[in-house]
Amino acid sequence: MPEPVPTSADTDTSAIEVAHGTLAEPSRLPHVSPVAEVRRVGATAFQIARGVTEFAVGYRPSQSVAPRAAREVRDVFERLGPTYVKLGQLIASSPGVFTPTLSREFETLLDRVAPAAPEVIDAVLTAALGASPSTVFADFDPAPIASASIAQVHTATLHTGERVVVKVQRPGITTRLAADVAILERVAQLVELSPYGRMLSASDVVDDFATGLAAEVDFRNEAQAMDDFVAGLAGTPLADRVRVPKVHHEFTTREVLTMEYVDALRIDDARAIRAAGHDGTDIVRTLLLSFLESAFHGGTFHGDLHAGNVLVDEKGRLVLIDFGIVGRFDPRTRRIMRRLVGDLFLRNDYEAAGRALFTLGAVRKPGGTREGAKDMRRFTAPLAGKDLGGMSYTALGSQLAALAKAYDLKLPRELVLVGKQLLYVEKYMKLLAPQWRALTDKELFMFMKNMLNEDTPTR
Ligand SMILES: Nc1ncnc2c1ncn2[C@@H]1O[C@H](COP(=O)(O)OP(=O)(O)OP(=O)(O)O)[C@@H](O)[C@H]1O
Numbered sequence: 085m086p087e088p089v090p091t092s093a094d095t096d097t098s099a100i101e102v103a104h105g106t107l108a109e110p111s112r113l114p115h116v117s118p119v120a121e122v123r124r125v126g127a128t129a130f131q132i133a134r135g136v137t138e139f140a141v142g143y144r145p146s147q148s149v150a151p152r153a154a155r156e157v158r159d160v161f162e163r164l165g166p167t168y169v170k171l172g173q174l175i176a177s178s179p180g181v182f183t184p185t186l187s188r189e190f191e192t193l194l195d196r197v198a199p200a201a202p203e204v205i206d207a208v209l210t211a212a213l214g215a216s217p218s219t220v221f222a223d224f225d226p227a228p229i230a231s232a233s234i235a236q237v238h239t240a241t242l243h244t245g246e247r248v249v250v251k252v253q254r255p256g257i258t259t260r261l262a263a264d265v266a267i268l269e270r271v272a273q274l275v276e277l278s279p280y281g282r283m284l285s286a287s288d289v290v291d292d293f294a295t296g297l298a299a300e301v302d303f304r305n306e307a308q309a310m311d312d313f314v315a316g317l318a319g320t321p322l323a324d325r326v327r328v329p330k331v332h333h334e335f336t337t338r339e340v341l342t343m344e345y346v347d348a349l350r351i352d353d354a355r356a357i358r359a360a361g362h363d364g365t366d367i368v369r370t371l372l373l374s375f376l377e378s379a380f381h382g383g384t385f386h387g388d389l390h391a392g393n394v395l396v397d398e399k400g401r402l403v404l405i406d407f408g409i410v411g412r413f414d415p416r417t418r419r420i421m422r423r424l425v426g427d428l429f430l431r432n433d434y435e436a437a438g439r440a441l442f443t444l445g446a447v448r449k450p451g452g453t454r455e456g457a458k459d460m461r462r463f464t465a466p467l468a469g470k471d472l473g474g475m476s477y478t479a480l481g482s483q484l485a486a487l488a489k490a491y492d493l494k495l496p497r498e499l500v501l502v503g504k505q506l507l508y509v510e511k512y513m514k515l516l517a518p519q520w521r522a523l524t525d526k527e528l529f530m531f532m533k534n535m536l537n538e539d540t541p542t543r
Pocket residue numbers: 085086195229230232234235236237249251329343344345346347392393405406407408
């Protein structure tokens with residue numbers, strides 16, 4: 085969450101703001117009749133549905149109308165506020181589903197609003213922690229270091245002298261999100277009237293999205309995810325190379341998350357990282373290994389590795405923050421996933437890989453096993469002999485989308501999340517370790533081998 089920059093969402097006085105009225109001062113908003121409100125919400129919903137569907141069905145970026153229309157759709161999302169901004173970001177990070185024009189435009193969606201008044205934050209903290217921040221903390225800075233739509237982040241000092249950050253939710257945010265999600269469900273039904281809407285499983289997307297949001301607004305989930313992630317890496321050589329701020333559970337509730345303050349550089353600040361004398365390859369290798377380890381062994385992995393959440397501390401250790409979005413694989417799925425990776429990349433057994441995908445419940449329209457294996461081979465062929473740094477995960481994403489269409493694949497949310505994180509890793513690899521030959525990297529090779537050897541296929 086970067087520095088607060090006022091956006092249209094701050095000043096917008098749309099019917100939605102009036103309806104839920106939790107982010108803006110109600111006294112500053114004009115009165116809007118319920119009928120006008122319903123009409124406006126309906127019209128906006130229709131606009132979103134039409135815009136997104138049109139893009140999904142095939143405006144090509146070369147068509148001159150596409151960039152302008154994409155901008156308009158993005159503006160609508162930004163004006164509508166936090167739920168839609170989050171949804172837009174989800175669209176932006178779903179390679180292959182939407183056109184590059186729309187995805188690129190949505191990448192610029194801003195999730196920043198002016199901070200809430202200090203009295204408001206004081207009241208939330210007092211209600212959550214049972215005493216005012218001036219009592220609970222030795223020192224609490226009322227000026228936030230970051231401010232987004234769901235929460236804002238403050239620094240404080242505990243009575244023990246430890247410096248901490250305190251993430252505080254905006255009051256009423258849960259109600260507002262719930263109301264927005266109810267509208268989105270209607271929009272999804274509208275979108276599904278078209279075959280393309282059905283292909284995108286609009287209702288499922290909204291369901292998954294709503295479940296994710298609900299989990300995100302209970303900070304106890306985030307605290308638990310941080311602990312689970314750390315527990316997953318414990319005992320591996322990565323434990324000392326990856327740092328997650330320590331949670332202070334005694335000052336953590338549904339609305340407040342208190343954790344160790346970490347002073348670190350963003351992973352995309354290549355110049356500063358180099359100037360500090362850190363080894364870019366080491367950092368990217370650690371990120372990739374810890375991601376694979378946490379997803380395929382530990383079971384809880386970070387699901388939002390954007391550059392604001394991946395940092396490098398003064399000792400060159402990787403620091404991960406913001407566990408609001410995580411993925412979890414149960415032990416059975418982890419086993420199948422490890423097998424799938426081995427089938428695809430080590431054994432080149434595409435029929436087995438197809439069966440693994442089927443076991444995962446991803447294939448809704450299975451064809452012959454032979455045909456499937458051929459398609460799978462076509463999918464992985466471009467990877468043969470390439471190093472990870474030279475691969476384009478974006479191209480992979482588009483190919484995967486084509487396969488998904490042919491076999492009516494419904495990739496489990498967790499798998500889609502894995503794909504998105506690999507896109508981030510690709511970005512940092514190109515930035516910090518462009519020369520890295522990942523496939524001949526000894527540590528990565530040993531890691532893969534150990535990971536896949538552990539459960540030699542029983543077939
Ligand atoms: N433990 C920490 N130590 C130092 N700074 C932190 C810490 N946690 C968060 N911050 C700062 O606060 C910002 C926002 O935190 P975080 O990403 O957890 O919030 P968020 O509301 O989930 O934001 P977003 O999802 O938009 O990234 C971070 O980008 C970072 O600058």
